[in-house]
Amino acid sequence: MAARRGGDRYPRPGERLAPATLQEVLLEPAPARLVDGTPAAGLRLCDLDESIWEKLEPDAILALAEITLDRVAAGCARQVFHKRRFPRPPEGLKFEDLRLEHRTRLCLAREGFDEDPGALGTWTIGEILSIRSFGPRCLVDLLSALETLLGHGGQLCAELTDEARRLAAMPEAAEVFSDDPRFGPVMREVNVEVRSAKQLAEHLLSRAQDGPDPRFAAAEVRRLRERIEGLPNWKLEEELIQIFASTENQRNREILIGYYGWKDGRRHTLAEIGARYGMTRERTRQICAKLVKRRTSSAVLAPVMDRVLGLVAGRLPAPAERVEGALVEAEVTAVGMPLESIAGAAKLLGRDPPFRIVRVEGGRLAVRPDQMDVPAAAVEAAKKEVYYHGLTTVKQVEASLAGRFPGRIGTELMVQTLQMIEGFRWLDRKTGWFRLVAINKHGLPRAIEKVLAVAGPIRVGDLRSAIGRNRRMWKVPPPKSVLLEFCRQSPGLKVKGDVIAAEPARDWRKVLTGVERELVSILKEHGPVLERGAIEDLCVARGMNRFSFHAFIASSGVISQYGHSVYGLLGADVSAKTVQSLARRGRANRMPARVLDCHGTTEDGKPWLSYRLSKAASTYAVITVPSTLKDVVRGKYQLLTPDGSVVGTLAAKDGRAWGLGAFLRRQGAQVDDHVVITLDLERRTAVIAMNGVVPVDGGR
Numbered sequence: 001m002a003a004r005r006g007g008d009r010y011p012r013p014g015e016r017l018a019p020a021t022l023q024e025v026l027l028e029p030a031p032a033r034l035v036d037g038t039p040a041a042g043l044r045l046c047d048l049d050e051s052i053w054e055k056l057e058p059d060a061i062l063a064l065a066e067i068t069l070d071r072v073a074a075g076c077a078r079q080v081f082h083k084r085r086f087p088r089p090p091e092g093l094k095f096e097d098l099r100l101e102h103r104t105r106l107c108l109a110r111e112g113f114d115e116d117p118g119a120l121g122t123w124t125i126g127e128i129l130s131i132r133s134f135g136p137r138c139l140v141d142l143l144s145a146l147e148t149l150l151g152h153g154g155q156l157c158a159e160l161t162d163e164a165r166r167l168a169a170m171p172e173a174a175e176v177f178s179d180d181p182r183f184g185p186v187m188r189e190v191n192v193e194v195r196s197a198k199q200l201a202e203h204l205l206s207r208a209q210d211g212p213d214p215r216f217a218a219a220e221v222r223r224l225r226e227r228i229e230g231l232p233n234w235k236l237e238e239e240l241i242q243i244f245a246s247t248e249n250q251r252n253r254e255i256l257i258g259y260y261g262w263k264d265g266r267r268h269t270l271a272e273i274g275a276r277y278g279m280t281r282e283r284t285r286q287i288c289a290k291l292v293k294r295r296t297s298s299a300v301l302a303p304v305m306d307r308v309l310g311l312v313a314g315r316l317p318a319p320a321e322r323v324e325g326a327l328v329e330a331e332v333t334a335v336g337m338p339l340e341s342i343a344g345a346a347k348l349l350g351r352d353p354p355f356r357i358v359r360v361e362g363g364r365l366a367v368r369p370d371q372m373d374v375p376a377a378a379v380e381a382a383k384k385e386v387y388y389h390g391l392t393t394v395k396q397v398e399a400s401l402a403g404r405f406p407g408r409i410g411t412e413l414m415v416q417t418l419q420m421i422e423g424f425r426w427l428d429r430k431t432g433w434f435r436l437v438a439i440n441k442h443g444l445p446r447a448i449e450k451v452l453a454v455a456g457p458i459r460v461g462d463l464r465s466a467i468g469r470n471r472r473m474w475k476v477p478p479p480k481s482v483l484l485e486f487c488r489q490s491p492g493l494k495v496k497g498d499v500i501a502a503e504p505a506r507d508w509r510k511v512l513t514g515v516e517r518e519l520v521s522i523l524k525e526h527g528p529v530l531e532r533g534a535i536e537d538l539c540v541a542r543g544m545n546r547f548s549f550h551a552f553i554a555s556s557g558v559i560s561q562y563g564h565s566v567y568g569l570l571g572a573d574v575s576a577k578t579v580q581s582l583a584r585r586g587r588a589n590r591m592p593a594r595v596l597d598c599h600g601t602t603e604d605g606k607p608w609l610s611y612r613l614s615k616a617a618s619t620y621a622v623i624t625v626p627s628t629l630k631d632v633v634r635g636k637y638q639l640l641t642p643d644g645s646v647v648g649t650l651a652a653k654d655g656r657a658w659g660l661g662a663f664l665r666r667q668g669a670q671v672d673d674h675v676v677i678t679l680d681l682e683r684r685t686a687v688i689a690m691n692g693v694v695p696v697d698g699g700r
Helices: 020-025 050-054 058-077 102-110 117-122 125-129 136-150 158-168 171-175 184-190 197-205 214-229 236-244 250-260 270-277 281-292 303-313 320-329 339-348 374-389 394-401 411-418 444-455 460-467 480-489 514-526 532-541 546-555 576-589 615-620 661-667
Strands: 356-360 363-367 424-428 433-436 493-496 499-502 529-531 559-563 566-569 596-601 607-612 622-624 635-640 646-653 656-658 674-680 685-690
Touching: 020 058, 020 136, 050 058, 058 136, 102 136, 125 136, 158 197, 158 214, 171 197, 184 197, 184 214, 197 214, 236 250, 236 303, 236 339, 250 270, 250 281, 250 339, 270 281, 303 320, 303 339, 320 339, 320 363, 339 356, 356 374, 363 374, 363 411, 374 394, 374 411, 374 433, 394 411, 424 480, 433 480, 444 460, 444 480, 444 499, 460 480, 460 499, 480 493, 480 499, 514 529, 514 532, 514 546, 514 566, 529 532, 529 576, 532 546, 532 566, 559 576, 566 576, 646 661, 646 685
Parallel strands: 635 685
Antiparallel strands: 356 363, 424 433, 493 499, 529 566, 559 566, 596 607, 607 674, 622 656, 635 646, 646 656, 674 685
16 A cells, blocks of 8 residues: 655654644544554544554554644644744754654754754744745654654653642642633643643643653643742733733734723723724624633633622622722722723623622712612612601611611611712711701701791700600601701801801791791780690681691690690790799689580480580590490491481590591581480491480480
């Protein structure tokens, strides 16, 4: 099949057929037609070492040699290994020992290698291929001869074994993959087949013989190990550039770095970068997408990114600018990368960032992913509380959201969120009281304005008592220290010691409205203090609703109670003797009034009750039920007029009944009016009549 060949012609009996240095283009299986049924069955081209001469016939070996030459020629055309360093020849090698083909000897001799074969170890394969007339066949001829000599060295290289042990001991070795541009080129210099650095170390530790240049391999393993050890010392942007922008195309490299902001910390738009390089947005996007595309799903070793994500997670929640400043102080980034860019880069590396950036009043807040929707709700709740009360606490806002976001909120999240609201001011940071200057109309501001308009300068304790009368507004009024700080921050108010004054003074006629203004007007005219009944009569005489009077006399901050049933203007200068006199007069005028006039049953057995309304009964619409009937009429009844119209619900319990208020107000009930209620216990109805005829059957 093959012509006779001289002893120096490749392939030479006893020498390697396929150079290990060119392994990556020789990974395909040897053709089955040449090796099936022989000891070489299942071997790849790269496995055809010196032992092949004992496994195959010469004709098969010659055919495999031609296939090897074809594959190497294709690899040389693609410049697969042009940058690879040529194996270092053994010390003391004589040029004649290589038994090279004639052309190979001439080409090398022309470059002086016949005098110094050891110099081959300082060249790259690409440089050797550039020698005139030195082609792929000469390369295979030279490497086969050289690797055969190197393989007869005997003992394994101790330096390479030691470096392999050190690499295997590194925890990160399992995360260092050959497709990572930071490590792949170094790993391929030693072995093109290994998937990870750990696998490389295990392969070297289990090797039966050394490769063509074990000392070079040891140096490459050392370089790989030192590169891994040095990863934590990089800046984040350097780490990202090394991973994603390792392309030799400088333009594409700059496009990617600019788009993601890894050079100056600011992301640039596709249009901006495209204009800079004279290309479309779409072409710019394609370049970036290609460079960041991950070839496998393997996790990328990125210790700096992992450290950065840990630092951010440990500072949540916090304003984004503060976290970014902390990263600069920690010296993990030199350009001050924004958190948005860090999150994007983390996703490129297959990591889910442990934070999200949300907008709060134009600011940026970094929170946990499960807290993204909390800040907006907190801002809304805080504004609502402040709008109604004028101020509030962090705890109050937190409590109002606890039901909506169980387990996802906390005081620190509330504090960081609320501080970003426009006009936020602390009143007492320790206890969490705050205000929003932009919302400064209702609640406390309005109450203070009324109090100062009526009472003038006032001590903070008296102010707290005055606003605390409104139980609907304040279950517990703010502490005195909070009130003082609120007034210090309020324009038009002056605080001296514990006294608060308005500058200029307020006119109560312009500040007060409605019932409060009428009350103050009456007390200014007839007071400043009066017995409650007298005030009520004066107010009703002026057309005031009796219910409104009772509501405001009990809750208005400009009214103060000076004694039993004695009320007057807040801050009025009145003696104890006057108060006692008014209280005695009031007790004397209050005669006991029997509200329940009589009761009985109708001819068909329905109980009825007749009442003569007192001032209290006509106001509060609460009536008594005689003890003989309290268990009989207990429960709820549909309240009807004599013509059958529904006017409400009557409820009776423990000797009292209520629910007549709406009907009495609609009828304009007055003191001494009569009301008769007839109950149908079976139908659960109660018919009410004003000033009607009392049933004539055995009433009491």
